[in-house]
Amino acid sequence: MSQKPRRWSHVGSERLQHCAVFEVSRVMTRSPETGKLHPFYRIEADPWVNVVALTPDEDLVMVRQYRHGSREITLEIPGGIVDPGEQPALAGARELLEETGYRGVEPVPLGVVNPNPALFGNGVHTFLIREAVRVGEIQNDGNEETVVELVPRRELHDRIRAGHVAHALVMSALHWFELSDY
16 A cells, blocks of 8 residues: 655745736744754745636637747747736636637636646636637737637647647646536
């Protein structure tokens, strides 16, 4: 019979830096093995949302945008931060509209993942929005610029294999979508 890992005891935390969309904290934890204190670092962020949006023609509504971390223009699905007090499903519909000008039927939850449990404390909610149609203009704020790209569903696997989609959380959302019955 395998032994389960033991929880470490949280002793305290200190906020080190506020970085607009996340905070960095040093957390002190006690090892269940040795009893010694160890510092670890944690990124605190509000929940995030990703949206797999399908048009009536079975095209995925995707966006191209510049990402400062990779310094590359990426192909992704719409997504962003869940505002304080906002429900993740409403945030998904809002992000879809803001980043693409598209709106669809009621968001269907597909799953939730932690972006990296070694560092992050938040979750990323993935929703499917079907029957997405363009209803307006893109409404990005000054911090991002998105361009819509419709990707036929039948081409998605080839695009992924070719390396056109490289964002791990987008890949996770697309995997949730592939596991669904839609």
